Amino acid sequence: MSLTAPLHGVVPPVCTPLDSRGEVDTTSLARLVEHLIGGGVHGLFALGSTSEVAYLTDEQRATVLETVVNATDGRVPVLAGVIDTTTARVVEHARSAAQLGADALVATAPFYTRTHGKEIAGHFRRLHAEVDLPLFAYDIPVAVHSKLSAALVRELAEDGTLAGLKDSSGDEGGLRRLIVELGGREGRAHGPVPEFSILTGSELTVDAALLAGADGVVPGIGNVDPSGYVRLYEAARAGDWTRAAKEQERLIELFAMVDAGPEADMGRSSSALGSFKSALRLLGIIDCGDTAFPQIQLSAESVALVSGLLRAAGLPPVR
Amino acid sequence: MSLTAPLHGVVPPVCTPLDSRGEVDTTSLARLVEHLIGGGVHGLFALGSTSEVAYLTDEQRATVLETVVNATDGRVPVLAGVIDTTTARVVEHARSAAQLGADALVATAPFYTRTHGKEIAGHFRRLHAEVDLPLFAYDIPVAVHSKLSAALVRELAEDGTLAGLKDSSGDEGGLRRLIVELGGREGRAHGPVPEFSILTGSELTVDAALLAGADGVVPGIGNVDPSGYVRLYEAARAGDWTRAAKEQERLIELFAMVDAGPEADMGRSSSALGSFKSALRLLGIIDCGDTAFPQIQLSAESVALVSGLLRAAGLPPVR
Amino acid sequence: MSLTAPLHGVVPPVCTPLDSRGEVDTTSLARLVEHLIGGGVHGLFALGSTSEVAYLTDEQRATVLETVVNATDGRVPVLAGVIDTTTARVVEHARSAAQLGADALVATAPFYTRTHGKEIAGHFRRLHAEVDLPLFAYDIPVAVHSKLSAALVRELAEDGTLAGLKDSSGDEGGLRRLIVELGGREGRAHGPVPEFSILTGSELTVDAALLAGADGVVPGIGNVDPSGYVRLYEAARAGDWTRAAKEQERLIELFAMVDAGPEADMGRSSSALGSFKSALRLLGIIDCGDTAFPQIQLSAESVALVSGLLRAAGLPPVR
């Protein structure tokens, strides 16, 4: 489904179910896609950080994207992460994603190397020139260790390089300033880049981002409770901010699962992604909750904690 | 004016006007207090980071606090920053603040030294034991380079050490999680610490913080436009989130002044505080816009930029 | 040439000459290998950070390694960087490197994702289990944003996972502590892991590292002046520390080239790698000094600066 208007709404970063050998479980993945679309989401983001993209081989990435595109079957747009260190490598992923039927691309600034604003600009421009798909900038300093400046995003929006921004920077004030520069919550349609789409990855402050004028959200825990985020989004669109905030609070309580795995034992990625996948397994959506090696798996105790949070949020486990 | 209920509303961190020799200009400071209270603010925070507290000698700090307390004359509560590296030094500031009539204290975690959660807890507990005034924790990692964890804040709220939190961490998601743990936007009065006051220092997302359940805001640029933040606060309290967001956007446009001074020439503190003080001078509230040495002063060109922003925000300069 | 003893000496991270279209210039690369081996180096490190590995496609990486292995023809050991985000992807590079004839592998901790000591340990163990070549841990926080702890390195050395460490952490004190734990400068042969090889990437303090008991050095600017580093190494081995320090000082003066490109215009990687490649071009060793896209190319003025430094260091340009 091509992007005919600015992307908006709830666009979860789809988890990648793995089997116990670490291979992509396409049956579970298709079920997860159905769960998400059934929950009313407005788009899907495959191969984002939440998909464990950094842990997947190129072949596995292709399997994931193909499965998501096929399962989605045009019902909502599919964005594809093209995550790699620098331009030449990212272009290869982008070509593959285009071939597999992605509707848009999501790329970060270069990483591993020490980069620069001018180089990041060149990077996005080259990507856009090489592969003819709407391009989203993925601002995720916690992963790439540089921050996209508002000036850079605006420049690349205005010259048509970028179709949108996926902001996972956690810098809500900076995002707000960008939105104001682009015309503000009500004036963006008449601003310098009316078609530019702003999606927040800050899943705990979605009501706030929508109030500020963001177009949508890419919530990791939206894998577990897509309907919750859809309700939040619709309340916000209807101007019922109190209801939106209340739904957000319920989702925040659910989100506590990300700390299920103790810091002494595993990385924060293992804990958060492990909790999402455990929840999906407990809900009967995927078959195995394992995260990719070398992440540490959640203990039974941690899984029980996830189970309790699901129950408390009105999402009773089926196993 | 003692804190009989949780502090709420707009509590600007009062700027410290200096004369051209770098001494505290008490006449201008009293005028600024009048400007703020006249603007409808609900409290004043003297000797915060925005006051250039780090640049003031102990004697100057006392002059500032005395002036603010006297000029306020009990109309609103006066919070006093007690900013120093560790407990023994902070206790001295706290005793002085109590003597000078502060209604509450605002203290950071230890800095300069490498500290630890257990040590920070001890620090706040000792402060509370030594000086009998409501104590706010000031979470400002950009200055002290450690972050107060939600667990620590909650522990110190529950045991009565802290009366509130001034959150300048920029971590809106984390703040939201804390609020939810304390009972959420509607349930905090029935939560574990009903009297605990949460003030955000994130002045660009105040509507969002109030929607999330914060009690108030400590906005640096509230020095320049207190009425704007009061309108924002009142709109939020009335549940008119669209009006709140609109007012927030106007304030964000005004906030662009913080970048008036080029990065090549001066620190971000010099630029931001210089712009606030220049604006106050242009509005006729204080006599001299200088910041404390060794900060670099704004150029005439930068001041012209501030002037233009004031005009655009409906605050015409008088000089 | 297999590693029959702990790797030692000067092991430059071989630059990757590109042509003006950005493709690997294998003729120039073979000439560079000849230049290095002719300079007396003790090993070659292909596909390290200095090779712009993060900018090369898998196909280009294979071309580079094949060229280096063939040009080297067994005269010195060839180490191959296997740089990618996590284990599954790194294993693929490692298999390819083994097939292409590398004598050892050099791998970093996982990056892009948020990792953990236990996960890093699993990562190296899996790598070692999957590909039967000596494995060096590459400690480079500036690129991967985590630091290998001394305890972890020691554990992986003692259990036979690691054959050595390439330390580019800049933490000379930490490296020194590790060496002492392993038996110290004189006792390492009788310590817990007598065969473990420690190479420093801190090319400005090589005399110090050798004095401390390191086995060798991986100097980026050793591409330009391999003989200089060989002289430094030999002076150190002969116990003539004054001569070693003097040679080190000459190399530090030459190293000033890394700042040839202004910070306002380009990243530090572009400037440093651009200066090395410009120097190699000026010396007639490679045909084109370009760095990989999207790095910014050095201006003529910057190249002139490089040229002056070469001349001053007794390495007169031939063009």
Added chain:
Amino acid sequence: MSLTAPLHGVVPPVCTPLDSRGEVDTTSLARLVEHLIGGGVHGLFALGSTSEVAYLTDEQRATVLETVVNATDGRVPVLAGVIDTTTARVVEHARSAAQLGADALVATAPFYTRTHGKEIAGHFRRLHAEVDLPLFAYDIPVAVHSKLSAALVRELAEDGTLAGLKDSSGDEGGLRRLIVELGGREGRAHGPVPEFSILTGSELTVDAALLAGADGVVPGIGNVDPSGYVRLYEAARAGDWTRAAKEQERLIELFAMVDAGPEADMGRSSSALGSFKSALRLLGIIDCGDTAFPQIQLSAESVALVSGLLRAAGLPPVR
């Protein structure tokens, strides 16, 4: 004892013994001074980070400095740390230090606030103008969170603002580049600032720093074993680098005490300073090993570990 020549040699940052109520134990402090001078040190640095200066009130700081100056009685120069957030506050400490008889001052860049190279330069120039004592720049990013650039240090050395540098940045490569710019290990006497003194705070790589051309060292653990550092220094001065390195290795083994306190329980400052003070108590030099509140005290188990390390280093405890 005034500084008639560039300061050189071993200049320990004197610990501040406290009694069990947290007050300065001047008797123990005087004994510590005797221990250090008896160990052959070339100067003393009072009120440095190791002295817990950040934990001492102004009155306590004065007591410390007075005690050190009196106990030293002109036998070696006494440097005084003047540690505070910005210029006006630092000038007050500097005046007090001058009055109390310090021979030189040691000041950091501004902290707590966000500063800038131009502001740091102004800061040091004003300090030098206000108080007529040799001024050392204290480069300690771990405490003040900015790094002094080599260009800035050189500029302030050349214009006579700075008499020296105390480098605790851990950036050995950067320090080496600075030394080379100043004429190198042999040529500094004929370089642009022949009298400029460079002291390293990197106590684990002192042999290396001296080989590089540094003038001396400020070793925290030199409180415990001053003679060891003096032997190291003398071996280096005699060109016996092997002996220097061997002594350095012994001191590194002793240094392991800094990790005596577990990370889960206390900050790294508490652990390191607690271990030094415990060692001094075990050696009979000071009466109480407590660190200042709110630092956590070492457990008996941790103290036993310190005791074992002392014994292993040939420094048998007397209690």
